[in-house]
Amino acid sequence: MLCLLLLPLLSARAEGSEPKRVVAVLYFDNNTGDSSLNVLQKGFADMMVTDLSAVEQLQLVEREKLQAIIDEQKLQRSKYFDAKTAVKLGKLVGAQYAVSGSFQAMEPQLRIDIKMFDLQTGNVLVTGQVVGLKNKLFELQQQLVTRFVTGLALKLPGPPRLKSRTPDVDTLLSYSKGIDLVDQGKLEEARVQLAAVVSKAPTFLLARERHEQLLARLKASEAKRGEVLSDVSEALGRSAEEFLRSTPAEGLDEKGSLMRLGYRSVRLQYLLRQLKPHLGTEHPNVILPGHEAQVLALLRLWHEQGIAYVQENREHFRRFHKVIEGAPYLSSMSLTLQPEDEERLRQAKYGSLAYEDDAPVSVAEFLLMGRYRTSSESFQMAPTLADQDPSVLKEGFQLLDEALQEAEATIPRLQEARARQVLELYGDALMLRGHVEEAVAKWQLFLDRFPSARAFPWISNKIKTALGVGPNLRENAGTQYNVALASCDMPAAREGYHHELNRRLQTQGYKAARAMFEELDAKCSGAKDAKFVIRGVLVSTALSAGRAGDCATFHSLSPRFLELGGSKGDLAGYLKNYVPHCLPAPATSP
Incomplete structure (x- = not known):
């Protein structure tokens, strides 16, 4: 049917003997009575445009351009199968020919009526009808396109790889909803929708392509938004500085x-x-x-x-x-x-x-x-x-x-909340710098002054954890790390290592990661069962350094990782999946 429909466009025998014919595939009207199928109009059109674009003798109008004209003309509820609407739209998008159609039924079989218009004269060149099982809708569509390109074997280097291959109607509906969300400007919702389609149907190449295009668009949009926000923030910052000065x-x-x-x-x-x-x-x-x-x-x-x-x-x-x-x-x-x-x-x-x-x-x-x-x-x-x-x-x-x-000095009903805010922060700041007894004293001061406070159990547990006997074993191990290091108690050192690394990063910066690992490695590498523990904390250290921007430490620890039995494959995986910014720059040819 599609072959007959497009035959008048392709009568030229020789490659390049005439300019490409510009064709617009309009949205197909949904006359099934089921409004949930309305979005199929866009999905079906997008698939037809994509697959027919493989024919070199045709120039297909992009669906996005068609949608822009529809939005501009406010034709969302128009009947595209109507000759007047089809001719008007086709001319507005700069086409010579327009293909329109309608879904007439879905149960028990799907029926699609098709028309082709010569937009110069407004004449209907071809009418037709295709009938098939609704679950075979996309197979039928692809078969028709394949027949069409097969009929042009002498003019094409080979049959194109169709991108619109999708397993079922539900997948097409989901895909159609995704591109409809894009048209509405709901890009984040569209990303989620198309990601689900790609996950469900990984061989649906058109969905994968549209998803990747959307991700690129979102990235560009975020970059542009960041530039705008930066400019506005800069203007606001200058204004604040000027006001305070003047x-x-x-x-x-x-x-x-x-x-x-x-x-x-x-x-x-x-x-x-x-x-x-x-x-x-x-x-x-x-x-x-x-x-x-x-x-x-x-x-x-x-x-x-x-x-x-x-x-x-x-x-x-x-x-x-x-x-x-x-x-x-x-x-x-x-x-x-x-x-x-x-x-x-x-x-x-x-x-x-x-x-x-x-x-x-x-x-x-x-x-x-x-x-x-x-x-x-x-x-x-x-x-x-x-x-x-x-x-x-x-x-x-x-x-x-x-x-x-x-x-x-404030009123009694506010004293507890404000005292807790100050004393808890005071203790945290002291604890961060290793002043355990002073931190405990500040927290205890709160407990002494407000023994019936709702926060009493929380502050009490902070004190116990600082002393290594709190309810959280990992936190206890963190506060006792230096004791474990002194005796090379490797299980205890492993439990507290990340906690202590985080504390040192906060007070010393990125250089703390390498220094802490080298300290443990130098002191305890000969201890029983040390190899497995040291390799594990090396990975934690290298990734912490890499995430902090210290790629030099990541790479400097890599040889030691291999010495401890780590594999090159694992090392490459850490680089690629966790700190890709630390990957070596590709070599340039002379």
């Missing part, structure tokens, strides 16, 4: 003070966004090799802005709070910006801005732990400024001391 804090009314705090908060978030490209993508976000100077400069700027933020925050509260029934309140907690910057704030996705009554704690948390959390994002960098500058470590603890005093 608007002194002295003499501002409440509204002006809230705006200044808003711009200070934006400045802090802007600096963190500037920081993130210099950090690894895995937790903890370790400073990348070679980026130390840039990060230190940004951290010092953030530190300066953070201290100013705390001071201005306190001053705002002192000037504008009111006391109602013995409790201090602010009439407004919302931080505002100038109108043009409010829009930038939304576009750059900085999240909402609000007055922080725990500003000293949040600033101390970043200085001491590298953690920063907003309504829109959170991350943890390492090593912190406090680990690079002892004076900042002292300043961070001073902020917590002041925050604890403020917590004790």
